[in-house]
Amino acid sequence: MARASTESSVSDPVRKILHADCDCFYAAVEIRDDPSLQGVPLAIGGSADRRGVIATCNYPARKFGVHSAMPTARALRLCPQLKVISPDFDKYREVSRQIQTIFHELTPLVEPLSLDEAYLDVTQVSRFQGSATWMARWLKEEALARTGIVISVGAAPNKFLAKIASDWDKPDGLFVIPPERTESFITDLPVKKLHGVGPATAAKLDALGIASCRDLRIQPLDRLLDQFGKFGRRLHELAHGIDDRPVNVSRERKSVSVETTYDHDLPHLAGCHQALAPLIEKLHDRLARHGDPAIAKQFVKVRFNDFASTTQETGATGIIHARFHELLESAWHRGERPVRLLGVGVRLMPEPDHHQLGLFDDLDAPSTRLP
Ligand SMILES: [Mg+2]
Incomplete structure (x- = not known):
């Protein structure tokens, strides 16, 4: 090793x-x-x-x-x-x-x-x-x-x-x-610490008797692919300390959204309406973490039990709860089937270029605060 x-x-x-x-x-x-x-x-x-x-x-x-x-x-x-x-x-x-x-x-x-x-x-x-x-x-x-x-x-x-x-x-x-200690560090790491392993995946891993990366590493890749689809390969890589994602400088967040896949499909529109409130709450929280950026649109995503997905969106400068319900209504009527996934989100106003801000800084402009 x-x-x-x-x-x-x-x-x-x-x-x-x-x-x-x-x-x-x-x-x-x-x-x-x-x-x-x-x-x-x-x-x-x-x-x-x-x-x-x-x-x-x-x-x-x-x-x-x-x-x-x-x-x-x-x-x-x-x-x-x-x-x-x-x-x-x-x-x-x-x-x-x-x-x-x-x-x-x-x-x-x-x-x-x-x-x-x-x-x-x-x-x-x-x-x-x-x-x-x-x-x-x-x-x-x-x-x-x-x-x-x-x-x-x-x-x-x-x-x-x-x-x-x-x-x-x-x-x-x-x-x-x-680098010389990554091997031993990862071996003892609980799987729930791995990037992308949420409570649901952690529970599933636990049910398979996989608690640490040590347990994960001895799993054949085929079995992980079988159990977790594409994420199985990711789990296999992470357990071996492999993560080639570059530090992405030009990353610009264009939208913020939250979604949930339900354990049991939501059979009717009424249930979908009820399910929106916790999603909207989570969206508020996620936006707060990003400093409440300026919003350009809000949207609702619906995936039906036949895996057909549809997104309905409308212009908005802030989150209007009633509008999410309207969007849901029209998205749902495109399929009128039980729903396996619901999502709510917002598209953001484009951010001013950071390099330009830098130039203004040099010119000692009185305010470079974003609008
Ligand atoms: Mg922090």
Whole structure:
């Protein structure tokens, strides 16, 4: 095994990927600006009487079982003293911009995932004698010094391991998985830590007696393909530490959506209408994580039990619940069959070009804030 990894490091350049993730980002910004909130169970989210959900909460709140995407009303039942603050996205975007600037001082190869999270490819960085550990430490120090925000950083030879590493000793984490240790690290990893393994897949793996990557690795690929379709190959690769996804700099998010495949088909339109509310709630949460970007359209996706799919969309500048129901109505009438999957989403307004923003920055324009 050791021999194989030595060989690969000779033939292929081993990548160095960092994943940086702010700890409880929105909550951390609010605590920074109001230190009296320190140590108090705190959540950022919508208010309970408007069926809001929690976007972020701090660790004292997590001790009560509060977590993101939870309805605020439920969070308050779990933790009656919970302080709920409504989000100030302008402020979070500004802090995010400052942190992204630090990332870009290290490398131009930055892929933001949301306001508080990014991948960095530092393979070619020669500063810090090329040490990913040193770079990670520098990012943490600079972020804290310039913004007052704590970030956790993971370093590894690929994206999925870097992301696991940043989470490994959060909060205020710095965890490095060097190439020679990936083999042993992955072997003991629970499968539910793998990228793309949600609760349903984890349960299915568990039922097959597969709990760790060690269990997964001894499965014949054929069996995984049989059980999980195309994702079986992905599972096989991840269990062997293979993840060739590049850090994608030009990634531009064009839409945000959530969807659910139901265990049992929804037989009638009425059931579909009922199923929309939790989806819309999740969509609100996902948009909040992306800093509530400007919306151009909203859409509904329906997949019937014969696997025919249809999408119905309409122009919108914000989320209008009644409109999702109208869209569902017309999409459903295209098939009038039991439904196996429902999705709701929004298409976003195109973002201004970042390079142009950079130019304006140089000209010291009074405001480069996005509209
Ligand atoms: Mg975070």
